[in-house]
Amino acid sequence: MNQDEPIIRIENLHKSYDDKQVLKGIDLEIYPGEVIGYIGPNGAGKSTTVKILTGLISDFEGHITVDGINLKENALPIKSIIGYVPENAELYDVLTPLEYLDFVGKLYDMETSLIAARATKLLTAFGLSESLNKRMDTFSKGMRQKVLLTSGIIHNPKILILDEPLSGLDANAVIVVKELISLLAKEGKTIFYCSHMMDIVEKVSDRILLINQGSIVANGTFEQLKAEHGDSLEHIFAKLTGHAETSGSASSIMSAFE
Numbered sequence: 001m002n003q004d005e006p007i008i009r010i011e012n013l014h015k016s017y018d019d020k021q022v023l024k025g026i027d028l029e030i031y032p033g034e035v036i037g038y039i040g041p042n043g044a045g046k047s048t049t050v051k052i053l054t055g056l057i058s059d060f061e062g063h064i065t066v067d068g069i070n071l072k073e074n075a076l077p078i079k080s081i082i083g084y085v086p087e088n089a090e091l092y093d094v095l096t097p098l099e100y101l102d103f104v105g106k107l108y109d110m111e112t113s114l115i116a117a118r119a120t121k122l123l124t125a126f127g128l129s130e131s132l133n134k135r136m137d138t139f140s141k142g143m144r145q146k147v148l149l150t151s152g153i154i155h156n157p158k159i160l161i162l163d164e165p166l167s168g169l170d171a172n173a174v175i176v177v178k179e180l181i182s183l184l185a186k187e188g189k190t191i192f193y194c195s196h197m198m199d200i201v202e203k204v205s206d207r208i209l210l211i212n213q214g215s216i217v218a219n220g221t222f223e224q225l226k227a228e229h230g231d232s233l234e235h236i237f238a239k240l241t242g243h244a245e246t247s248g249s250a251s252s253i254m255s256a257f258e
């Protein structure tokens with residue numbers, strides 16, 4: 001694919017759940033090698049966008065192409081070039097990480113030996129070398145998250161979609177993931193990163209998209225957003241999503257105890 005062509009093109013995307021309109025005409029172009037930080041308040045429509053892009057939700061209106069393929073007509077080849085780490089995912093607890101990753105890799109038609117070699121390397125980089133063959137039912141939240149992250153990249157996807165990937169990770173693992181995102185982007189991978197952790201979004205993203213109530217209300221580099229709207233991503237977020245008085249909200253919560 002030409003580097004000047006968007007790898008993801010979204011045109012006039014609408015999605016409703018029953019009669020509730022959740023995405024209200026989203027237009028986006030994302031280019032190969034970009035790290036996109038996708039932010040927005042709870043319920044803004046981030047996970048819905050991601051579920052559409054990954055083919056988990058197919059009843060949407062609008063036109064989406066991924067790597068030149070029409071998502072509505074041909075979702076299967078798109079699934080093979082996307083790695084997805086969902087916000088809340090269940091692992092098969094009775095399996096070990098290597099067994100689980102073998103299962104995931106086979107879904108992508110990978111050779112058993114390649115899966116084992118790559119899984120071992122990735123899990124070791126995440127500090128799980130001693131747990132490769134332990135059942136995951138004893139794993140902590142962070143250990144599970146590391147296995148999930150590994151399952152999202154095991155097939156070396158062109159596009160990596162991460163929904164709150166740092167949830168439950170300790171400070172060392174956060175550093176590994178941040179570095180990993182930069183390295184993957186340098187290799188030309190496209191990363192779509194949903195998070196509420198503004199400081200990290202600020203640091204890892206080439207471009208930030210802010211969604212509010214189903215519409216994109218800001219789209220630019222952190223420097224561009226800063227020049228236009230304010231000094232920190234937290235302030236920009238509060239200003240554009242109508243929560244400028246967040247400290248007022250905290251006082252209202254406390255007033256419940258008066």
Ligand SMILES: Nc1ncnc2c1ncn2[C@@H]1O[C@H](COP(=O)(O)OP(=O)(O)OP(=O)(O)O)[C@@H](O)[C@H]1O
Pocket residue numbers: 017022040041042043044045046047048049
């Ligand atoms: N399966 C569903 N059925 C009905 N409504 C849904 C469904 N999934 C999401 N919604 C609604 O759609 C809206 C957008 O939800 P979505 O999960 O996309 O938001 P989000 O931006 O990812 O939020 P958060 O930051 O809290 O994860 C919310 O009002 C939510 O209640």
